[in-house]
Amino acid sequence: MSRTVFVGNIPYDLPETTLITIFEEVGPVKSFRLKLDETTNKSKGFGFCEYHDAETASSAIRNLDGYDVGGRTLRVNPGNADPAGEVNKSHSAGEEESLKGKRRMMIKSGT
Numbered sequence: 001m002s003r004t005v006f007v008g009n010i011p012y013d014l015p016e017t018t019l020i021t022i023f024e025e026v027g028p029v030k031s032f033r034l035k036l037d038e039t040t041n042k043s044k045g046f047g048f049c050e051y052h053d054a055e056t057a058s059s060a061i062r063n064l065d066g067y068d069v070g071g072r073t074l075r076v077n078p079g080n081a082d083p084a085g086e087v088n089k090s091h092s093a094g095e096e097e098s099l100k101g102k103r104r105m106m107i108k109s110g111t
Helices: 016-023 054-064 093-109
Strands: 004-008 029-036 043-051 075-079
Touching: 004 054, 016 029, 016 043, 016 054, 043 054, 054 075
Parallel strands: none
Antiparallel strands: 004 043, 004 075, 029 043
């Protein structure tokens, strides 16, 4: 199992810091990546939480799936790294441009 969990149905106005606090209830969070709309820079309502080990990620799925926050019920499922093409908020602008270039190269080369 992966150390990363997918988190869905996040209230659009909920800060990433609040999500980290919630997910730290089951163990130390290595990173949390709230996905943002590239145009508006507002939350898309989902993200990825990475833990230091798969056991903690499994615990998050068992204990936080169905967690009520801001009138919404979180969906917490096994997840992998961010899907290709999604912008990772934690990257700097330069790193993101580099990643976009790599993605374009992969598409052109067919890999």
